[in-house]
Amino acid sequence: MTTEADITAWLATQQEAMTALLREMVDIDSGSYNKPGIDAVGAVIRRFLESHGLTVETIAQQRHGDCLRASIPGQQAGNAGGAIMLMGHRDTVFPDGEAERRPFAIRDGIAYGPGVADMKAGLTMNCFILAAFAKFGGAPAPLVGLFTGDEEIGSPEGRAVIEAEARRARVVFNSEPGRVSGNVVTGRKGGVFMQFRITGKAAHSGGNFAEGISAIEELARKVQAIHALTDLDRGITLNVGLVSGGQSVNTVAPWAEGQIDLRYVEPADKDDIMARINAIIERSYVPGTQAQLTVRGEFLPLTQTPAARKLFELYVSAAAASGFRTDGEFTGGCADSGFTAGVGTPTICAVGPVGGKAHTPEEFLRIDTLVPRAQACARAILRLDGTSL
Structure with a gap:
């Protein structure tokens, strides 16, 4: 089997484990001003990643959740400099006590709970992608997973960390929730x-x-x-x-x-x-x-440069190989992807599992998208060396 086949086959067996990790994170209050809660979600992520052999660095923040940086050395030289960056935020918009009032629940294949889509499902996906590459290797460049803690309030502390990491990156995948349509985001206000x-x-x-x-x-x-x-x-x-x-x-x-x-x-x-x-x-x-x-x-706004367009086209092809169709769309919502695009790094946003009604009590996530969205992102990473990116 090829590395791509190994990784995607392993991910196909992980839906139950993904759901368990997602449940653990959703059931922790982590509003943007709740530093202990955000750091508690970080402890869950650290424990998972370290159990799969990854190195996890803490970048301490004074007022908001610490940033976590997980890394895997690249297995190949690659055709371009810089790491492949997976990004996501651990904070939510919900007040303390919300996780107890509305704990993680699944009804008819749909998951509910505070931050279930925005964006603890994306964090879960990134964790399993990193674990897969740690297990099977094959990354065409070093992999970096950045987990921040203050996106919902404009990343007042996290922005400097994000921009510094993005300047060293080859491409960025931001795992905000996939749109209800199944699309990714190629432009933001x-x-x-x-x-x-x-x-x-x-x-x-x-x-x-x-x-x-x-x-x-x-x-x-x-x-x-x-x-x-x-x-x-x-x-x-x-x-x-x-x-x-x-x-x-x-x-x-x-x-x-x-x-x-x-x-x-x-x-x-x-x-x-x-x-x-x-x-x-x-x-x-x-x-x-x-x-x-x-x-x-x-x-900052997210705009699609020619290089970002190539990254999008690569992802569309990887999605098709993973069993679903996707397109790009524009949204009025803001995200940390604007910061990575702002320093000139090709960026694609909303590659996370599909959900909707973020920031409301009706927020939901389609459980059946956890695995295919993880497979698509992994395939896109593996196929980077077939591009000029």
Whole structure:
């Protein structure tokens, strides 16, 4: 048998083991600000990988989950420099206690639970691909599995690790969930997450109303102005998704704050929109208020370069050999793949198992896609030397 046949045949026997590893990870709370939980998921991954003979390095992070870097030396020289990088994040968007309220469950071949698709199934897949190459060899270049911990909030700490690793990489496979259509992702929007805080002046809303300066009124006016920047034809959206403020119902609000989500397609549009947002924040619609804007996280857009197109075509061929058809699609969601593409490394995203309704209680994963998606990614890795990548 060839190495490709050995690896894909072994993966075909691993669905039950994949499901068990996935269950263990899903049943651990790992929201982006829960560093102990994210690191607990990392401990599960480390234990699995080390049991299969891989070396796992910890890249400590102060505020969020540590990054884990697993590696396998290449078996061949390859026709291009750099490692083959498998990437995924361990954090989810869900609050503490969600894993206990909604533990991992399978109904009619569909798995449910917090982060089951986004993206603990992709982490599971990457673990088994790495284990397969550790067992059978054959990688045309060194393999690196990078497991980060803060993607859902823009990778404020993980970005530097991701970009450094990507600069040394030959290609990147990001195992975000495959689309419900079965497609992979070849393009994503960029995004900026911001927070603005407004200061007003408190006053009794009955006895001294005129002495107050309402930060909440100022926030309302700014929200309207910010939302008006949305331009659907250009793929630009603005959403103030969280607001808070005030002291009591009978007090003119002395403070208020909001959080802004900006999405864009063209990199040149970001600077234009950011300048307009800053102008809105600097303007006082309610005289006497002051406001400050803070950028909390940022994603770069994923665009398909000619080299990334070749990687996509290689994956499509590998998928066909693994028994399924796939195509590329664009999504408004952001991901760490924008950072790897941003440093010039050919990148393909959403090669993970197929799922949907991410970030909601209805999030789901098709169990029957665990094995074929792992086989397709392994085949694409093995066939890299037949390309100019």
